[in-house]
Amino acid sequence: MTAPQHHIPEPMMAAYVAGNLPQPFAVVVATHISMCDECRARHETHLALGGAVLESLEDAPVSDAMRAGLFAMLDEPAPEEPAAPKPRGIYPAPLADMVPGDGPRWRSIGMGARQSILWRGKEGSLRLLYIPAGQAVPDHSHNGLELTLVLQGSFSDEGGRFGVGDVEVADEAVEHTPLAGIDSPCICLAATDAPLRFSGMIPRLLQPVFRI
Numbered sequence: 001m002t003a004p005q006h007h008i009p010e011p012m013m014a015a016y017v018a019g020n021l022p023q024p025f026a027v028v029v030a031t032h033i034s035m036c037d038e039c040r041a042r043h044e045t046h047l048a049l050g051g052a053v054l055e056s057l058e059d060a061p062v063s064d065a066m067r068a069g070l071f072a073m074l075d076e077p078a079p080e081e082p083a084a085p086k087p088r089g090i091y092p093a094p095l096a097d098m099v100p101g102d103g104p105r106w107r108s109i110g111m112g113a114r115q116s117i118l119w120r121g122k123e124g125s126l127r128l129l130y131i132p133a134g135q136a137v138p139d140h141s142h143n144g145l146e147l148t149l150v151l152q153g154s155f156s157d158e159g160g161r162f163g164v165g166d167v168e169v170a171d172e173a174v175e176h177t178p179l180a181g182i183d184s185p186c187i188c189l190a191a192t193d194a195p196l197r198f199s200g201m202i203p204r205l206l207q208p209v210f211r212i
């Protein structure tokens, strides 16, 4: 795999480290970090900076009782860490547990494209998108922010070419038409913080059926 060319924007990385991202976006960011050396290093720098801020607060006076309590806690064995999730197929570790063992539950969204909703809540939705090789995703715009991470194949749109590991961030001003590469079907992880609003007539009619 070539190194990703499209990364997590800085404000989004900062919000992720602070725990302020909606859940669907946090999963996409964690998945990209697991695929991208550059963003893994940026993430570690953010964590170290956060740790430095905490250390600078350490000068507050600590009572003897509190100090004794803290040392007692340090002596206790650490709780056992749960087993780290493992990557499976094209699904990196942060995603693997969200995809059923025998594969995603695909539903047709027309024109050969399919989706599988992994998570849906007040904060938005997270889904897998399957686009046949050389095909376009129905032209759509959205009310909020959309974050798309390529897991297999590639797609191109007005924002450039996106291969495995690349992230596209599209806001409501972007009306884009992703076109899958011709070599293989494109499978993406897509997070939105508001329902997509398809601009083509037929997809709009299908929307209540497929709950896009």
Ligand SMILES: [Zn+2]
Residues within 6 Å of the ligand: 004, 006, 007, 008, 032, 036, 037, 038, 039, 040
């Ligand atoms: Zn990156």
